[in-house]
Amino acid sequence: MRTLTRILAVMLACMMLTAICPAMAEETVTINFWHHYSAQSAENETLMNVLIPAFEAENPGIKVNAVSHEWAELHDKVLVSANSNALPDVARCDIAWLPEFQKMGILVALDEEMADFTDVSGQLLDSAMSTAVIGGHYYALALNTNSKIVFYNTAMLEAADVKVPTTMDEWVEAIKKLSGENANGQQVWGWNEPALAGWNICPFIWSFGGSLTNEDQTAATGYINSPATVKAIETFAELVKAGGITGFNAGDIPMTDGFGTGRYAMMLEGPWKSAELAGAYPDVAYGTAPIPAGEGGSISVLGGEDIAMFNSANKEAAWKFMQFMTSEYAETEMAKCGQIPVNKAALESETVKAADYAPFIEAIQTAKARPTVAAWSEMDNDLQVAMNAVVTGEKTAQEAMDELAAAWDLLLK
Amino acid sequence: MITKSRINRAQIMGLLLPGLLIFGMFTVYPIIRLFWMSLCDMSFSSMLIQPFAGIMNYQEVFNDSTFWTVFVNSIVYTLVTVPGQMALGLFIAILLNGIKRFSVTFRVINYLPVVTSWVIASLVFRYIFNTEGLLNYFLWKILDVTSGNIRWLNTRWSGLSVAMILGIWKGIGWNMVIFLAALQQVPQDLYEAAEIDGCGAWKKFVNVTLPAIRGTILFALIELTIGGFNVFTSIKMITGGKPAHQTDTLLTWMYYKAFSTGKFGYAAALSFVMALSLGLLAIVQFRMMRNKDA
Numbered sequence: 001m002r003t004l005t006r007i008l009a010v011m012l013a014c015m016m017l018t019a020i021c022p023a024m025a026e027e028t029v030t031i032n033f034w035h036h037y038s039a040q041s042a043e044n045e046t047l048m049n050v051l052i053p054a055f056e057a058e059n060p061g062i063k064v065n066a067v068s069h070e071w072a073e074l075h076d077k078v079l080v081s082a083n084s085n086a087l088p089d090v091a092r093c094d095i096a097w098l099p100e101f102q103k104m105g106i107l108v109a110l111d112e113e114m115a116d117f118t119d120v121s122g123q124l125l126d127s128a129m130s131t132a133v134i135g136g137h138y139y140a141l142a143l144n145t146n147s148k149i150v151f152y153n154t155a156m157l158e159a160a161d162v163k164v165p166t167t168m169d170e171w172v173e174a175i176k177k178l179s180g181e182n183a184n185g186q187q188v189w190g191w192n193e194p195a196l197a198g199w200n201i202c203p204f205i206w207s208f209g210g211s212l213t214n215e216d217q218t219a220a221t222g223y224i225n226s227p228a229t230v231k232a233i234e235t236f237a238e239l240v241k242a243g244g245i246t247g248f249n250a251g252d253i254p255m256t257d258g259f260g261t262g263r264y265a266m267m268l269e270g271p272w273k274s275a276e277l278a279g280a281y282p283d284v285a286y287g288t289a290p291i292p293a294g295e296g297g298s299i300s301v302l303g304g305e306d307i308a309m310f311n312s313a314n315k316e317a318a319w320k321f322m323q324f325m326t327s328e329y330a331e332t333e334m335a336k337c338g339q340i341p342v343n344k345a346a347l348e349s350e351t352v353k354a355a356d357y358a359p360f361i362e363a364i365q366t367a368k369a370r371p372t373v374a375a376w377s378e379m380d381n382d383l384q385v386a387m388n389a390v391v392t393g394e395k396t397a398q399e400a401m402d403e404l405a406a407a408w409d410l411l412l413k
Numbered sequence: 414m415i416t417k418s419r420i421n422r423a424q425i426m427g428l429l430l431p432g433l434l435i436f437g438m439f440t441v442y443p444i445i446r447l448f449w450m451s452l453c454d455m456s457f458s459s460m461l462i463q464p465f466a467g468i469m470n471y472q473e474v475f476n477d478s479t480f481w482t483v484f485v486n487s488i489v490y491t492l493v494t495v496p497g498q499m500a501l502g503l504f505i506a507i508l509l510n511g512i513k514r515f516s517v518t519f520r521v522i523n524y525l526p527v528v529t530s531w532v533i534a535s536l537v538f539r540y541i542f543n544t545e546g547l548l549n550y551f552l553w554k555i556l557d558v559t560s561g562n563i564r565w566l567n568t569r570w571s572g573l574s575v576a577m578i579l580g581i582w583k584g585i586g587w588n589m590v591i592f593l594a595a596l597q598q599v600p601q602d603l604y605e606a607a608e609i610d611g612c613g614a615w616k617k618f619v620n621v622t623l624p625a626i627r628g629t630i631l632f633a634l635i636e637l638t639i640g641g642f643n644v645f646t647s648i649k650m651i652t653g654g655k656p657a658h659q660t661d662t663l664l665t666w667m668y669y670k671a672f673s674t675g676k677f678g679y680a681a682a683l684s685f686v687m688a689l690s691l692g693l694l695a696i697v698q699f700r701m702m703r704n705k706d707a
Contacts, residue, residue, distance in 0.1 A: 079675075082461060100457040100675060187562075196657075250652040250660075251544035251566030374457045377674045381658075385479075388657035 029317045030063040032088035034077070039068045042337040050333055055324045062317045082106050089313035090321055092143055092305050095131040095369065096376065101308065102134045103374035108309040109137040110319075120323055128342040131369040132306050136216075141326045142342040144334065145304035147360055147367040148203065148268045150292070151277075154285040156188070156265040164287065168207060168294035172235060175244040178265040191239065192247040192264035194255045196387035198370045198380045200248075201236070202301045203268060206368055208232035209295030213412065217371050220408035225401035228295060233390055233397040240391040248391075260284050270303060271340065271357040288359045300367040304340070340364065375411040382407050451681035460675070470682035479658050480683070483666040486573060490662060491641030494580040499633055501581065502588020507618075509589070510596045520593070524586035534583060535650035542566055542575045542651075569659035572652040576660070579647050584640075588633060595629035596622070631702045635695050642691055663687050 037043035128142035165171040175190030210229030258264040260281030331346035386400040454466040542565040645664040654661035671680035
């Protein structure tokens with residue numbers, strides 16, 4: 001009898017709880033935040049134990065449910081969830097995904113819907129915010145950024161009596177001097193470029209004063225086949241043919257190995273390379289420098305992540321969370337884990353100035369984003385095919401870029 | 414009598430149903446869905462709507478010059494690797510069929526490549542054929558037959574050749590086992606009769622062995638042709654399609670189109686073109702074998 005009473009009591013308690021819960025839920029808003037900070041990383045620790053508790057304390061009534069995904073899985077998960085109306089409120093997206101998601105019509109145009117958008121975006125780096133502009137509207141806030149700078153093998157430059165190149169003319173000369181054979185009779189190259197995609201080629205095009213498309217990203221003719229762009233491609237291809245640049249062929253020595261063993265003298269790489277070299281080739285002495293300046297200046301390419309809001313979101317709560325994540329406080333906390341901030345105030349902090357990635361900060365100020373169009377992956381593929389035709393001598397730079405311009409015009413329509 | 418057959422029918426249905434359901438869910442439905450996808454515009458801009466587009470995707474496939482490059486690559490890969498591994502597999506099977514001692518040992522040794530992981534074997538082949546790999550070291554520094562490093566992986570046909578050598582090396586063991594089983598079924602008295610007729614070893618092979626194992630040859634031919642068109646891992650790992658998709662095959666190209674450019678409609682159409690080509694090839698192969706019968 002006593003057991004029966006207990007069971008009844010527990011059941012009654014459960015019923016009362018379920019009755020109360022909806023009432024509580026009305027007051028508390030839960031926003032879902034998908035990201036790709038790896039589950040075991042310091043970034044995730046900071047997010048879960050520092051940032052979200054701080055945000056929830058500041059904003060009573062808003063709970064954040066953060067879910068970690070693998071990088072590639074997150075992209076596909078968003079595609080699938082869009083089809084089943086199961087999108088999160090907010091997500092941290094690779095800058096390359098934004099145009100695709102925008103084209104699918106699942107992102108909120110922040111500059112149209114948020115009254116204080118200009119105030120918020122004004123606190124963030126313009127170059128990083130340019131990754132979020134699609135068709136004249138802003139679909140995200142920049143969250144963290146990265147770029148590439150020159151890594152050079154100090155010993156190789158000293159042995160060849162070459163100064164670190166600061167202009168594109170010096171760069172060409174340096175590569176020629178650094179290439180050839182080493183003391184062991186092995187071939188060495190002045191420059192490594194691991195692929196011929198936009199991520200690799202854009203810095204040269206821009207620094208030579210060329211461009212990929214017009215400002216509105218609606219036309220390529222006159223830009224990707226402009227004299228300055230063609231000059232950049234020609235210079236690059238001539239250096240490849242002269243044995244000064246390699247790395248993009250299937251049979252080549254991998255980048256880090258080639259640099260670590262003194263076979264590649266210079267390369268353009270991101271902040272992650274320092275850790276890689278420290279792990280695999282701790283003895284190699286190297287220095288870093290900005291990409292050499294040409295007619296267009298010293299312009300590298302932007303990478304990084306943005307934070308975006310989906311259509312189905314609780315907009316008010318989601319916007320508060322996005323503002324928090326890009327605030328000086330949150331960005332400084334994340335900077336401690338190696339994330340390069342985009343918040344101007346956070347960039348001035350001591351944490352950032354003392355960080356390993358400090359040399360990259362300057363490059364980021366002038367770096368450009370690749371076109372923010374949904375067709376970019378196809379355009380990027382066309383660019384690689386065209387570049388391959390030029391470096392193998394199948395086509396001249398002008399011919400290849402003229403054809404590329406016509407193909408891009410169709411994709412940009 | 415009628416009742417009994419009814420019970421039987423109900424029993425048969427009951428027993429078939431689970432299998433049919435699984436077959437329908439995981440084979441028939443995906444094929445139908447895929448066919449529908451190939452007729453819809455499925456790219457980033459239309460992922461949520463997926464409007465009907467008729468034969469647009471098929472037109473895009475056939476007008477795409479890269480499609481023809483990868484299609485030719487797949488055909489060449491199949492034309493080289495299928496006869497290659499069949500001939501070598503059959504040759505080893507005949508040798509093994511003739512010996513009594515160490516037969517199992519040799520069978521195991523020849524079968525080892527089959528059970529090796531594709532990824533690992535591809536990586537090893539990549540290290541061998543790298544511009545600064547083992548083969549170049551051997552040819553240049555040890556044998557001194559070349560005057561420098563040869564760029565095996567950097568061009569279309571030499572890159573594909575490396576994948577083809579891997580394909581043959583990895584397929585010999587499977588062919589050996591299949592042909593060995595077939596050879597052991599050939600009646601000995603046929604060979605004895607041929608000997609009495611004065612046939613030498615080659616004539617016995619052509620007139621007795623080959624006709625006797627024709628069924629097995631057809632089976633292997635069709636299986637391997639499908640396998641040849643399905644080559645993926647080795648290409649992805651060894652050349653990654655470089656340079657500029659010149660060494661891509663149908664599957665690696667399909668994967669690229671679907672998952673890198675979001676063109677799921679194009680990829681679906683491509684898979685149907687591929688299935689159709691394989692079906693046609695199988696019919697031709699059946700015909701050829703039947704003609705020999707007559």
